[in-house]
Amino acid sequence: MTKPQEVRTWRVGVAGLGTVGGGLLDFLASRPDFAPAGGRVVVTGVSARSRSRPRAVDISRLAWFDDPVSLAQSPDTDIFVELIGGSDGPAKAAVEAALGAGKAVVTANKALIAEHGAALAALAEAKGVSLLFEAAVMGGVPAVKTVREALVGDEIRSLSGILNGTCNYILTEMETTGSAFSDVLAEAQRLGYAEADPTMDVGGFDAAHKITILAALAFGGSPNFAAAEVEGITGVDLLDIRLAGDLGYRIKLIASAERAGEGARVQVRPFLVRKTHPIAQADGALNALFIEGDRIGRIFLQGPGAGAGPTAAAVAADIADVMAGARRPVFQAPAASLQPCAPSAGTAAVGRGYIRVMVRDEPGVLASVSEELAEAGVSIESFLQKPPGETPGVPIVMTTHAVAEAVLAAAVDRIGRLPAVLEPPRLLHIASI
Numbered sequence: 377m378t379k380p381q382e383v384r385t386w387r388v389g390v391a392g393l394g395t396v397g398g399g400l401l402d403f404l405a406s407r408p409d410f411a412p413a414g415g416r417v418v419v420t421g422v423s424a425r426s427r428s429r430p431r432a433v434d435i436s437r438l439a440w441f442d443d444p445v446s447l448a449q450s451p452d453t454d455i456f457v458e459l460i461g462g463s464d465g466p467a468k469a470a471v472e473a474a475l476g477a478g479k480a481v482v483t484a485n486k487a488l489i490a491e492h493g494a495a496l497a498a499l500a501e502a503k504g505v506s507l508l509f510e511a512a513v514m515g516g517v518p519a520v521k522t523v524r525e526a527l528v529g530d531e532i533r534s535l536s537g538i539l540n541g542t543c544n545y546i547l548t549e550m551e552t553t554g555s556a557f558s559d560v561l562a563e564a565q566r567l568g569y570a571e572a573d574p575t576m577d578v579g580g581f582d583a584a585h586k587i588t589i590l591a592a593l594a595f596g597g598s599p600n601f602a603a604a605e606v607e608g609i610t611g612v613d614l615l616d617i618r619l620a621g622d623l624g625y626r627i628k629l630i631a632s633a634e635r636a637g638e639g640a641r642v643q644v645r646p647f648l649v650r651k652t653h654p655i656a657q658a659d660g661a662l663n664a665l666f667i668e669g670d671r672i673g674r675i676f677l678q679g680p681g682a683g684a685g686p687t688a689a690a691v692a693a694d695i696a697d698v699m700a701g702a703r704r705p706v707f708q709a710p711a712a713s714l715q716p717c718a719p720s721a722g723t724a725a726v727g728r729g730y731i732r733v734m735v736r737d738e739p740g741v742l743a744s745v746s747e748e749l750a751e752a753g754v755s756i757e758s759f760l761q762k763p764p765g766e767t768p769g770v771p772i773v774m775t776t777h778a779v780a781e782a783v784l785a786a787a788v789d790r791i792g793r794l795p796a797v798l799e800p801p802r803l804l805h806i807a808s809i
């Protein structure tokens with residue numbers, strides 16, 4: 377016999393009814409049995425830009441709010457779900473309003489958390505309410521909970537991830553079809569895989585928002601997007617994809633965070649990753665995350681980083697956490713005690729490099745290139761020379777042993793000034809995972 381229990385109803389206000397918001401309403405409509413912690417979830421109000429736009433789910437019986445701030449402050453909203461997007465503007469105003477009114481907030485907005493996470497966490501903690509954002513990183517893959525909760529008993533050393541499906545799709549297509557970046561991007565836009573303005577994705581900024589959040593959780597700081605080093609995939613050349621392939625590597629846009637002195641270094645760059653590494657095998661629009669910890673060793677997560685269903689499932693999991701009363705600091709410690717994540721002053725970045733130099737096919741060129749590297753103290757690990765082909769000049773490719781990145785960059789700069797070198801050399805970094 378079970379005792380009859382009072383069932384609490386949680387009234388949810390959803391701002392943003394696009395891909396994720398629509399997916400959430402669809403999920404909640406199709407799962408009337410979704411009753412985490414014994415509570416009931418009822419969507420009471422919604423907000424979007426256009427009231428008349430046709431929606432996949434019937435919203436005619438829900439209260440409509442032109443202004444998401446009013447929905448956030450409504451006495452009928454217990455949990456405010458922000459699915460509008462953007463680091464500022466209506467999303468930020470509405471989240472601040474909800475927290476200020478003492479309401480729990482669930483959001484999928486990585487830009488907002490990466491750029492304003494510290495202040496929002498302080499507000500949430502001052503009001504004693506939850507601010508949860510599982511869907512903001514890797515969509516349906518539970519990366520936030522894994523780093524913030526499941527691995528809290530370990531010391532995370534590094535995180536390396538493929539956190540932007542659009543870039544991974546483009547790089548995979550370039551490799552498999554032999555098409556140039558601009559052609560694959562145009563096709564991805566035609567198919568709806570890439571935005572009309574692809575800057576956030578191909579510029580590396582979307583991945584940088586996500587790794588900024590994970591770094592804060594992993595290394596016990598507050599998100600510091602301004603300190604992230606960001607390079608996107610617009611400069612990735614098909615020739616380098618082919619040559620890296622000949623050397624046993626794939627080029628992937630890797631978002632990484634690693635301890636640097638007392639702090640952490642956060643970067644997004646196209647990296648060469650050994651083909652046999654699980655990260656190199658995450659193809660197409662997949663997301664992947666490789667975590668190294670002192671005690672736990674290595675963990676690999678992979679799955680759908682976007683899409684209505686997976687992302688809505690992550691939002692629903694956060695709603696469940698609010699209902700269960702889970703209460704912990706928004707990041708790893710109370711917001712007021714956190715320092716922004718950044719490398720300690722004086723920590724030199726060290727890594728292995730891939731250098732591709734286009735040279736005139738004449739005697740002595742190879743010797744002059746190797747001399748520049750030797751003089752700088754850069755030691756060559758492997759070397760590849762291709763016969764003259766369709767390109768003007770001959771590509772010489774070298775990979776190096778680990779060396780200070782600044783030393784490597786200066787040596788490559790000098791190589792670019794040698795008379796037989798036909799164009800600025802290409803320097804890429806080799807992932808240390």
Ligand SMILES: NC(=O)c1ccc[n+]([C@@H]2O[C@H](COP(=O)([O-])OP(=O)(O)OC[C@H]3O[C@@H](n4cnc5c(N)ncnc54)[C@H](OP(=O)(O)O)[C@@H]3O)[C@@H](O)[C@H]2O)c1
Nearest residue numbers: 392393394395396424425426459460461466484485682683
């Ligand atoms: N799409 C994904 O797979 C995915 C995955 C992970 C995280 N996210 C994050 O989830 C959030 C939502 O993304 P999405 O892809 O669902 O975006 P979306 O499809 O573009 O939808 C955005 C929604 O916000 C509404 N909106 C825009 N301006 C508004 C305003 N001033 N007031 C009220 N509503 C407003 C839009 O209204 P209308 O419908 O009337 O235009 C639309 O319903 C973003 O932070 C995104 O980064 C998305």
